[in-house]
Amino acid sequence: MTVSSAPGKVYLFGEHAVVYGEPAVPCAIEVRARVGVERRDDSKLRVHADDLSLDGFTVEYGGDAGGRPDIDVSESLLVAATQYVDSAIEQVRDVTGEDDVGFDVTIESDIPLGAGLGSSAAVVVAAIDAGTRALGTTLEPAELAERAYRTEYDVQDGQASRADTFCSATGGAVRVEGDDCRSLDAPDLPIVIGFDGGAGETGELVAGVRTLRDEYEFAADTVETIGDVVRNGEKALAAGDIEELGRLMNFNHGLLSALGVSSRSLDTMVWAARDAGAYGAKLTGAGGGGCIVTLDPTDETETALSFTPGCEDAFRAELAEEGVRRIE
Ligand SMILES: Nc1ncnc2c1ncn2[C@@H]1O[C@H](COP(=O)(O)OP(=O)(O)OP(=O)(O)O)[C@@H](O)[C@H]1O
Ligand SMILES: C[C@@](O)(CCO)CC(=O)[O-]
Ligand SMILES: [Mg+2]
Structure with a gap:
């Protein structure tokens, strides 16, 4: 094998x-x-x-x-x-x-x-x-x-x-x-993940954004604005400026929400993390349900998420330096 x-x-x-x-x-x-x-x-x-x-x-x-x-x-x-x-x-x-x-x-x-x-x-x-x-x-x-x-x-x-x-x-x-x-090059980031136990289907969610973008110029502008947030985010990452990273993650979540790919449970977890003092919180991936990503070096966000109704699991994640690993 x-x-x-x-x-x-x-x-x-x-x-x-x-x-x-x-x-x-x-x-x-x-x-x-x-x-x-x-x-x-x-x-x-x-x-x-x-x-x-x-x-x-x-x-x-x-x-x-x-x-x-x-x-x-x-x-x-x-x-x-x-x-x-x-x-x-x-x-x-x-x-x-x-x-x-x-x-x-x-x-x-x-x-x-x-x-x-x-x-x-x-x-x-x-x-x-x-x-x-x-x-x-x-x-x-x-x-x-x-x-x-x-x-x-x-x-x-x-x-x-x-x-x-x-x-x-x-x-x-x-x-x-x-x-x-x-x-x-990325600094060691204090990543905490919240998981609502649910899922979203990538193909469908991507198709939904495409439809919005085709229909409304402001939705197309929203997609471009996400690009602006990313370019600022790269600078914050290079500078190791975690406060700015968090602020930009919050902004990115708002724009994704506008594009219709967030959900009630993702939003609830995002707010629980922010209230607990996380630098920033956003959904990750295609959305519709699933996980949020937050930055917090303390235990506060993980603890708050674990008591948040609708959050099934909260855990800290280490950066994986290694991609594909050949095991045998
Ligand atoms: N453990 C697994 N065994 C077999 N197939 C899997 C497994 N994990 C994922 N898959 C395949 O990937 C699909 C899920 O992919 P999808 O892109 O919808 O979600 P994701 O990759 O987890 O999230 P995202 O793309 O938003 O990061 C499953 O329906 C299945 O086809
Ligand atoms: C939603 C999306 O941007 C990320 C899914 O993890 C789709 C993709 O990039 O293929
Ligand atoms: Mg996928």
């Missing part, structure tokens, strides 16, 4: 706007998805994923039999659950030229699904890395990131940025603007 892991991420700044060419600054965190891959004798794909909401299911499909796996759940749930892995395996076949290769894939992940911590990118990066290595090809981080991006792009119907996948592949804090992806 070949095993790779890859980290999740939080966005300090710039989610959604990054899809339209504005810059974004995500930051990898030490919560990981591990993917084990083993080549099969046939061309089938067998995926075992304990963390999916399908209650620890295993599906086997593809090969000569083709078609839908034999499992008793709705088509839409099944597609949502399997599409990132399927598409990552297609990239493995494409890179290696082994079009008919089959795999047994096992996924274990500490990253909540659809909660803004980049579970899809981490699973895809780790799957492509392990899959290609299982066939004797080791990808450079830049190519791995690019292949993982293509996977997210395909699954999200052409509406994806390189931010999540580049961040997960390379680790650390990064800056992504269009196809320009680079690593940033």
Whole structure:
């Protein structure tokens, strides 16, 4: 078995706007998805994923039999659950030229699904890395990131940025603007995360922002303004000015809220963090439900969040210096 892991991420700044060419600054965190891959004798794909909401299911499909796996759940749930892995395996076949290769894939992940911590990118990066290595090809981080991006792009119907996948592949804090992806020097940030136990679907949320942006000039302006916040945020990050970082994160949350991607529970957690004295608080990732990211070197925010109705979990997150990790 070949095993790779890859980290999740939080966005300090710039989610959604990054899809339209504005810059974004995500930051990898030490919560990981591990993917084990083993080549099969046939061309089938067998995926075992304990963390999916399908209650620890295993599906086997593809090969000569083709078609839908034999499992008793709705088509839409099944597609949502399997599409990132399927598409990552297609990239493995494409890179290696082994079009008919089959795999047994096992996924274990500490990253909540659809909660803004980049579970899809981490699973895809780790799957492509392990899959290609299982066939004797080791990808450079830049190519791995690019292949993982293509996977997210395909699954999200052409509406994806390189931010999540580049961040997960390379680790650390990064800056992504269009196809320009680079690593940033970042101070040690006191990141605290609040999780409402829910999820949002990235594809749908991105489509919602696109519709608003097409319909209203002020929504398009809002997206551009997020870009301005990010550029200021980069300066604050380089200067290690945590107060300014927090202020800009608050501003970024307001703009995301205006674009309709926040939720009552995300807003409640954001305000609980601010009331507790966090430097700043915003939703992270696609939104709709899931996680907020806050900065607080004291225990106050974590404690306040853990007593906030609607917050299921509050925890401190370390920056992940290392992106993809080759385990075996
Ligand atoms: N542990 C896992 N096992 C199998 N598939 C997973 C796993 N974690 C995530 N996925 C895939 O990723 C999808 C969730 O991706 P989505 O982009 O909606 O959320 P996210 O990446 O967690 O959040 P965001 O993109 O906002 O940061 C799941 O529906 C599933 O297809
Ligand atoms: C909402 C979005 O900006 C981030 C999701 O984590 C989508 C993307 O960049 O592909
Ligand atoms: Mg995602």
